[in-house]
Amino acid sequence: MAESKQAHMELAIQVDGYTVTDSAFGNPYIDRDEWRDTPYPHRNIHGGFAGCDTRFTFYYPPAADYKSRMFQPIEGAHAGHEDAFDGLMGKMLGGLPMIVRLGGYMVESNSGHIGDSLDAKVGPDPTVYGHRASVETARFSKYVAAQVYGEAPEYAYVWGGSGGGRRSPLCLEYGAGVYDGALPFMGGGPIDEHGTTDRIRSEQPVHFGCMFNVQRLLGDDIKLVIDAMRPGGSANPFVGLNSHQREELNSLYRLGYPRGDEFMISEPMGQIWLWTSISDMLQEEDAEYFANFWTKPGYVGFDNPEYVQDDLINCRVRVRKVITVGELLQSPAFAGSEYARAKPMAMMMAARGADFPLAVQLEGMDDGYLLGTGVKVLTGEAAGRQLYCTSFAEDVLFCDGRNEANLLRFTGVKPGDEVQVDNRAFLAFCYYYRHHVSDDPANDFLRLDGVPIYPQHDMPLQSPLMGVAYSGQYDGKLLWIHHTHDASLWPPQGVIYRRAVELAQGEQGLSENFCLRWTQNAEHVPPAFLPSSPDRATPTWLVDYLPHIEQGLADLVDWVETDKKPAATNYQFVDGRIVLPDSAAERMGVQPVVTITANGSSRVEVERTGSVSFELHAAVPPNAGSIVSIEWDWLGQGQFEEAENLQRAKDELHITKRHSFDKPGTYYVTAKVISHREGDLNATFRRLSNLASVRVVVAE
Incomplete structure (x- = not known):
């Protein structure tokens, strides 16, 4: 790897020859150019554009891994960070190692703003935050890539989930000549004419x-x-x-x-x-x-x-204690389950340092409903700051806010300061x-x-940070992925963009340039980052969708570069919900379809040590690969400790198993079925899963 590092770093990057296309941005600059060995060996370049808040990070792996492709993930929520996919978000949604497997380098932009604050130069212009900052960043990354690899990428792709699913289609719509394809997932929002500059009403x-x-x-x-x-x-x-x-x-x-x-x-x-x-x-x-x-x-x-x-609740109280990220993540005082909701946010905020103040303990509060309540600092150094409660544990409130409040949280707040809780x-x-x-x-x-x-x-x-309305007008290919169990962007949001494309491009454009897939039993974040119910672990009813996103990106590449259109999912939209066909052959898409019964039913009651017969049926849609693994969780605790020993991959399976339970209780017996496009039993990545459960009630 030393030779790769030396060859990769021997030329200094020249920026003077680049001319910005968009006048909102000044000349580019680079303030960091170094070799990093994690999370995959790469040349890490950080910089921005003069006179504005737009920042970027480029991740260039060795030339041997480069297949003339650029991939630009768009951060979720409001964005505001140019290194999100180098940390926890990369682990959740795929970072540089996934991009390397796809043959590309990775580009990140902060979408034109720092944290939740607007750029003072451009003000509340939603076009900058929705797409223009990302598009100009992508253009400049190609200019730099030509110096790193000797050639600019032949193909470029933009993708992202949640807020990234809100903005990545805008990049394709308004980045003509910059991108060839887009993969938004869990997006949504209104439709308007192409060229709108208005903030959205969503x-x-x-x-x-x-x-x-x-x-x-x-x-x-x-x-x-x-x-x-x-x-x-x-x-x-x-x-x-x-x-x-x-x-x-x-x-x-x-x-x-x-x-x-x-x-x-x-x-x-x-x-x-x-x-x-x-x-x-x-x-x-x-x-x-x-x-x-x-x-x-x-x-x-x-x-x-x-x-x-x-x-x-409407009361004036005092701060007893200010709680930092480090305390929340490391102190035994915050190890209880009542603090579980705040832990994921604390992990994401860890980059701001262990001493960053994320929460306060208050004294003398009135009884009432705390979630969402306003917390306004009345006295002390932070007087006037307005925050809102995102989670709580008794008298400890974790809060966030808009603009500067989002960046500062409880910075400057001290014990004894007064706050209004309303x-x-x-x-x-x-x-x-x-x-x-x-x-x-x-x-x-x-x-x-x-x-x-x-x-x-x-x-x-809505906030200008969310960009403008969709138009559905673009050059290139767009694969939209939505989840059936998303509690943040509900299924109706998954059908909006299809209508936008049909209105803008007609039936022919819809057929040639758009594809919609549903991932059954997937939430807004992977189950590993979600809390579990005491009697049923989250991984027994939700799947990890990251492999589906990686497979989708690989399919998007094939679509753009070889004109092989991805398989869409057949569905009906009825009374506010998505209804998927029962059989894999009718449903299509790429995900395996799974059903399971216990003694022929979805629920069975048995005596202790009584034996239950479980029947599993699983199938993979046509041309979507083969089943490579079946895993069983008999207790519903997310362990999946028993796996079927498949000697070869199969397109369809019928399995009958018997199991006995020696303790009384209610068990959500779950079978998880995993498929792979090439039917590789030993594959590590792009293992697409689905699952099904039944309820077993064991008597005392």
Whole structure:
């Protein structure tokens, strides 16, 4: 590797010959150029464009690994970091090692801004943050690649999930001549004419309020809903709920929340971050709604105060202790399960240092509902800073906020400082969806004869960091991947871009340039990064989708470079949900299809030591490869300790197994089936999985 390093680093990069295409950006500069051996040997180049906040990192592996391709991942959420895929996000979604396997170098941009703050030069221009900063970065990376490898890449691909799925299609739409293909996953948003420069008005954040409301109203009753919708449950989620709980849960399903993912209603993950980032903006731009909610007929806060009064908090209290990232991750005092929700964020914030202040312990707080509550610093060095609670454990609040507050959190806050804790805005947001109804058919239940049931306000503007609306107009190929169990970008968001392409390019363009795949039983992040229920581990009902993304990128490469179109998934969109065909031959796509029964049913009750017969059927869609592994988890704890010893890969399998249980309890027996495109039993990557479970109740 020493020879590769020497050859790779012998020429200094020249930037003077590059002329920016986009006048929003000054001349490029490089402030770091060094060899790194991890996570894969590469030349690491960092820099930016003069006069603005756009920063970039280029990752160039040795020439032997380069197959004349560029891959640019777009960070999720609001972006703001040029090294996200060099850390935890790379582990979750694929970083440089995956790009090397695909024959490319990797490009990252901070999407034109640092953290959650707007660039002072360009202000609230959504085109810069949505695509222009990424496109100019990609152009410059090609200029540098020509010096590193002796030639610029022949092909270029842009991809990303969540906020990256929001913005990566924009890069293809507005980066003509820069990119050849795009792979957004878990994206979504509105459609407008190509060339728009307006900030988007999106309903997805609006609908999150309904999810938060269901969590708030149901409390422990959410366990009834989870049980009903699990394998072997009643499939009736409304049993045992009062009328208002039923009403709000029904609204949530009608808006598109995925059936079978009810556990995540009680674990709001990244959605609560979005509230913290837009709350101030909503209250500024839609102040009338937040006032009317408490003072006007037609709004719950005025008409039915009993629905919110027990949860109200509005008090002035003191800070007892400021808690750092290092303390949260390392101190035994924060090892309890009540802090589990905050750990993933703390790991992502670890790059800011172990001393970065992420949370506060407060004294003298009123009882009430803490999630989403506002925390405003009133005294001390940080006076005036507005934050919002993303998770909590008793009197410890973890918070985030907009712009500078996102970067600073509790920096400068000291014990004894006073804060105002006020959740009135969040409680109003819980019913926001009723009063911001779009023309999407999913909202028809909130209208009668076209007339909205509740008083209406304009759909709120979203952060300029989310870019502009989709147009569906682009040169190149686009493979969209969406997940059936995504609690952050619900299934209805997965069908929007198809309509945009059809409107912009017609049936022929839709057929030639667009493909949609569904990944069944996948969430917004891989199960390893999600909490588990005490009686059922998350990996027994959710799959890791990273192999599906890598296979998708490989298929996108084949589509662009050899005109081999990827296999799409057949589906129906019915009553706010995605319905997939039962058989692999009908469903198509690339994921194996799995079913399992226990004594012929989805639920069985047996005496202790009683034997249960399990029947598994699994099949792979045509031309999608073969089954290479079957793994069993008999206790539903995510261990998958027993594996079938397959002597050769198969397209379809029928297996009958018997198993006995020697302890009473409820077990979600799960079979996970893994396929591989080449049928390689020993393959390490692109192992595509799906699973199915049954419920076994063992008597005392």
